[in-house]
Amino acid sequence: MHIVGENIRKYREQKKVSQEDMALALNVTRQTISSWETGRTEPDLDTLHRIAQYFEVTVEELIYGQRLKEPTVIRQVVERKEVKNTVETGTMLGVALAVVISYVKWNSIGWAILHGALNWVYVIYFAIRYL
Numbered sequence: 001m002h003i004v005g006e007n008i009r010k011y012r013e014q015k016k017v018s019q020e021d022m023a024l025a026l027n028v029t030r031q032t033i034s035s036w037e038t039g040r041t042e043p044d045l046d047t048l049h050r051i052a053q054y055f056e057v058t059v060e061e062l063i064y065g066q067r068l069k070e071p072t073v074i075r076q077v078v079e080r081k082e083v084k085n086t087v088e089t090g091t092m093l094g095v096a097l098a099v100v101i102s103y104v105k106w107n108s109i110g111w112a113i114l115h116g117a118l119n120w121v122y123v124i125y126f127a128i129r130y131l
Contacts, residue, residue, distance in 0.1 A: 002039035004048075007065050009037040011055040026050055095119045 012022055012033075019033040026033075026047070035041040043051060052059045060066075098119040103112040 003065060004042060004063055005037045005039045007062050008033075008043075008051060010065075011057060011062070012037075015055060022054070025054055091123050094123070 012019070019030045019037075023030045023033050028047075032041070036043055048059050048062055052062050055062075095116050098115040099112040102115040103109060105111075
């Protein structure tokens with residue numbers, strides 16, 4: 001994870017801050033900053049968060065050197081309103097069909113409830129598996 005140290009140095013130099021000033025702001029020693037930048041040691045997660053706040057960047061930018069431009073495929077699908085509406089409509093229609101068909105076929109509300117419940121189990125499985 002030597003790249004984290006390189007990114008810390010890059011952001012520090014962009015901000016035109018000395019190691020001493022940065023150390024003072026983060027309540028660490030100048031030697032600690034130097035150790036991070038040379039890769040001898042690495043900041044812990046809490047310190048990474050504080051460093052990111054100090055430089056006004058994300059922790060991702062400190063770790064990877066750049067902000068992730070594209071959100072993940074899962075987030076793209078979940079955030080698309082039409083996909084959410086389609087899933088919700090399909091779910092409700094599927095449960096309703098399962099209940100109606102079960103009741104008509106077996107003339108029993110028990111079977112209808114069972115098939116409606118099984119449909120919901122499938123919906124939950126689908127949501128966990130693919131969303």
